[in-house]
Amino acid sequence: MIQIFASFAGSLGFALLYNLRGKKLWTAGVSGMISWAAYLFVWNQMPSGFAANLAAAAVATIYAETMARILKTPVTVFLITGIIPLVPGGNLYYTMNYVIAKEWHLFSLYGQKTMLTAIAIAAGIMVASSLYGICASIVHHYAIKNIK
Amino acid sequence: MKLKKVLAFAMDIGEGMLISGAGVSRVEDTITRICLAYGAKKADVFSITSSIVTSIEDADGEILTQTKRIRHYKTDFKKLDEFNQLSRYMCRDLPNEKEVKQRIQKIKTGRINSFMEEVLTSAAIATAWTIFYGGGIAEGAIAILIGGAVTVLSRYLSKLTPNEMVLNFLLSFFVAALAYLSARFGITKDYGKIIIGNIMLLVPGVAFVNALRDMIGGDMMSGILRVCESVLLAVFLAAGSFMALVFLGGVWQ
Numbered sequence: 001m002i003q004i005f006a007s008f009a010g011s012l013g014f015a016l017l018y019n020l021r022g023k024k025l026w027t028a029g030v031s032g033m034i035s036w037a038a039y040l041f042v043w044n045q046m047p048s049g050f051a052a053n054l055a056a057a058a059v060a061t062i063y064a065e066t067m068a069r070i071l072k073t074p075v076t077v078f079l080i081t082g083i084i085p086l087v088p089g090g091n092l093y094y095t096m097n098y099v100i101a102k103e104w105h106l107f108s109l110y111g112q113k114t115m116l117t118a119i120a121i122a123a124g125i126m127v128a129s130s131l132y133g134i135c136a137s138i139v140h141h142y143a144i145k146n147i148k
Numbered sequence: 149m150k151l152k153k154v155l156a157f158a159m160d161i162g163e164g165m166l167i168s169g170a171g172v173s174r175v176e177d178t179i180t181r182i183c184l185a186y187g188a189k190k191a192d193v194f195s196i197t198s199s200i201v202t203s204i205e206d207a208d209g210e211i212l213t214q215t216k217r218i219r220h221y222k223t224d225f226k227k228l229d230e231f232n233q234l235s236r237y238m239c240r241d242l243p244n245e246k247e248v249k250q251r252i253q254k255i256k257t258g259r260i261n262s263f264m265e266e267v268l269t270s271a272a273i274a275t276a277w278t279i280f281y282g283g284g285i286a287e288g289a290i291a292i293l294i295g296g297a298v299t300v301l302s303r304y305l306s307k308l309t310p311n312e313m314v315l316n317f318l319l320s321f322f323v324a325a326l327a328y329l330s331a332r333f334g335i336t337k338d339y340g341k342i343i344i345g346n347i348m349l350l351v352p353g354v355a356f357v358n359a360l361r362d363m364i365g366g367d368m369m370s371g372i373l374r375v376c377e378s379v380l381l382a383v384f385l386a387a388g389s390f391m392a393l394v395f396l397g398g399v400w401q
Contacts (some may be wrong), residue, residue, distance in 0.1 A: 006280035010348070011217045013273035018169070019226040019261055027227075029173050074170055074232055077225045087351050093344045096386040100393055118356075125360045133364075 007036035007085040016082050024077065027067050031082035035060035039086065049113060050120045058087075059122025065132045079125070088108055088117040149245045151188055151206045155214055157238075157248050158182040161231050162193075163216050164202050164256065168228040171358045172197065178235045185239040196370045197377075223354050230255045263303065263314055270349055271296040278345030285348030286336045293344045294326050298349060313384045316350055320388030323347065328396050343389055352378040 011032025015025050039056035046052075059067030068075040091114040098107040154346045162179045166172070176193040179202055183191035186283045188204040195201070234251055237243065245253075261269070274295025285289065302319055309315040323346040331339035359374035 003280055006276050010273055010276035010280055012352075013269055013276055015225070017266065017269045017273065019224045019259075020229075021226065024225075024229070026161070034352070072233070073229050074174060076171060076174075076354075076358060076361060077229065078168060079361070080169075080354055081358055084348070084353050085357075086281070086346065087353055089277070089348045089351055090344050092382060092386055093340060093347060096390050097340065097393075100390065100397070112348070122360050124356070126364055129364055131363070 002042070002107050004033055004036055008033040011081040011084055015077075018080075020077065022069060024073060027071065028078055028081040029077045031067070032085050033064050034063055035082045036085040050116050053117050053128075054124040055119035056086055057083060057121045058128035061125050061128035062132060065129060065136075069136075075129075082109060083121060086117070088114045089098055092119060104123070149186060149242075150206065151183075151186065151250075152212060153245055154183060154186040154188070155202060155204055157252065159200065159202060159214050159216055160252055161235055162195070162202075162378065163218060164252075165196070165228055165231045166195070166200065166218055167221055167224075168231070169223040169225065169354050169358065170228055170232075171361040171365065172367050172370040173362060175200065180228050182235055182238050185242065193204060197373050204393070222262065227255055227258060230258065240287060267299045269298045270299040274298070275344045276345075276347040276350055278341050281340035281341050281344045283345065284340060287338055287341050287345075290327070290330050290336060291342050294323055294342065295349060297326070313380060315390075316381055317384045317388040319350055320347060320385045321392045322388075323350075324389035324392035325396060328393060332396075347385055347389070350381075352381040355381070359399050 010028050012025065012029030015028035018035040020028055037050045037054045038059040042055040044119075061079060064075050064078035064082055067073075067078050068132075092108055095107060095110040095114055098104075098110060158179045161182065162175045165178060166175050172195050176195050179193045179195075179200070180191045181204070183204045189203040189207055190204065191211075192204075193202045195198065198218050199305040200216045200218070201213070202210055202215075205211050234248075234255065238248065247373055254278055266312065268383075271292045272295075274291040278287050278291040298319055301322060302315065309318065324343050325341040327346070328338055330342070336342070355374050355378040359371045359378065362374065363371035
């Protein structure tokens, strides 16, 4: 619960730092919260970091694409703030920490975790936004047909 | 409006968007749309993260080309949003030269965060992430100080350092050193959480997300450039805090 709130505050902070104001600022904050909530939900169903990150990134992408269309803003704005809680900053730190402690086994474990998280986020964004693009163009196609 | 002017304005808008953190495919799309809307017969835009090249052909078959080189970025979603609105407006209503010029000028000189705001915001971000990764009240309080200090330092260091990587290396060195020192003086035990929270300020999230979006748009080259950039930055971040911990750990043993 604290984590969800902190992810909201953190995403909000980044949006503020990048000079976003008004309604868009709050939308950006919520995107971080939603993606972390999705992460926790999937983690509780199936404790695998890869699946949870993938699902959370996909949820964040869908949220960002939808909100961008409603508020007429580039998708990047909400996507960046939504992805930030998933960024493997913690794992990167622990990887480095185990080099210092000369624990090579743990080092390779956490190194792999960091890489896998990055790959999972990439895959989540790619899959979700490609699918969203296909769906949007189908909807668009039929909308135009109906007008005609 | 003359096509020459249209090209110049479209390039200005494209440049502004790229600097403020838009993906390459969006920049190319915007410039193409504006040029076509004002009556260019053909518009070919090629852009990577550090340069934009546009050639347009007018009705008489005459060809105009312009190039822009981009050397620095400053993520600013407000400007990005406003440039986007302006380009939509231009394609729809075809405003005249004077109005477009005014609006571009207005966006460029628009409100930006003051230095004080930037410092306070980064302090809040660092604290939020420190708590997110499991830090307590003491850790959060130290993160406020370090987060603010990082922004002040980056302002002055960025004038001295030759590139982004050295800057990030020095900043993360500084973060880790301060966090470690605070642990040494017995204020906190868990200096790792503080380091993570502050590293989040420096992590190249914008570059990474844009890289993926470029690749989805079929722009492999810009995508690869940006992925390389963000991986290199991450390595330098890790190296910076590594050096600080090894150095200080060695001194005090």
